[in-house]
Amino acid sequence: MIEIKVDEGELKSLYLSEIQKRLDRIEFESMLMDSKQLCKMLSLSWPTVEKEFIRDPNFPKIRLGTKWLFNRSEVQQYINHWSIEIRKRGAKV
Template sequence: MLNISLDEDELKKLYLEEVRKRVEEIEEDMFLIDTKELCRMLSLSRPTVEKLFIYNPNFPAMRVGKKWLFNRQQVKEYINRWSIDVRKKGGSVEYD
């Protein structure tokens, strides 16, 4: 006779981890993101994102009609460079 026992908490933890991984994969597959997703990605408010990034001519943004769109990979690369530069300058960001 075969006896199988399952730890429900461990099973739930494994399930949630797999779901999280899949959600991340789906997000990575999104080539273009909108302003809402950009704000979520950066953990910043829309006014802050607008002041620091969207209206900066060097930021990889494009306007399609009334909507701003961003290439996810280009944004990641830009933010990596930007954050290195901020840290080199003391780690504080000032904006009006």
């Protein structure tokens, strides 16, 4: 006979951990990001993002009232192109 014992605390911890992973994935895959999500994606502070990217007229951005929004896939394409150009010029990214 097989006996299974379940630690409810451990089960709840695993369940909550899995839910958080899925929520993080949904957030990552969302189409539009706000400025905080952009900073998190780029691992940069907002002043650095403003200096290096927001001031660039080619950077994909949308101003909606006082809020900045960014299309995730367009930002990824821009950053890929930007990093290639930076390397071509001999700078480190």
